[in-house]
Amino acid sequence: MKRIILTFDDGPNPPYTSIILNILKKYRIKAIFFLLGHNVKLHPKVALMIKEEGHIIGNHTFSHKDLKKLPKTGIKKQIIEAEKVFLGVLGIKPAFFRAPYGFYDKKAEDIIKKRGYRIVNWDIDPEDWKNPPAKIIAERVISQAKHKSIIVLHDGSNIRQARPRRETTAALEIIMKKLKNKGFVFDTGIFL
Ligand SMILES: [Zn+2]
16 A cells, blocks of 8 residues: 655745645645644634644644754754743644754753754655645645655745735645546554
């Protein structure tokens, strides 16, 4: 069986996060959402919906700073401030962590791991954050998909609010259909 993982970064970002949740529900697929503490604080109801619909929530820091440019105290603050929000709003401490931009050095890695996280990177980035047409996003994902691939898509954009993600949501429908037809099973259990 070919297994594949869908991840969404930078949310919650209404209304796109909810649109994505509805598509995932329609196809009965679970994903990992790497949320920003800053955005969860602004949109607690959407964050709760992600949790209640059975998706996994990961820590994507508080406000999307490049961890390589921060001192140790700054890195810890980014992680812990986000944890406080997750705990307060969702009652959980995430098990997974994804660094903003995927950037981290040994110093950051040590801090992240010490706080008990598993770092989750990706191998497929269709650059949906640049908002190319949905067809292009879908084509990039489908052409690169293989067993145990981790796809990164974006329901938000950093801590900016109300960023359009129409191309991503349209691409998601195409990706779901085509990869299911190719025998892929969407899973978040690979890491568990
Ligand atoms: Zn991000």
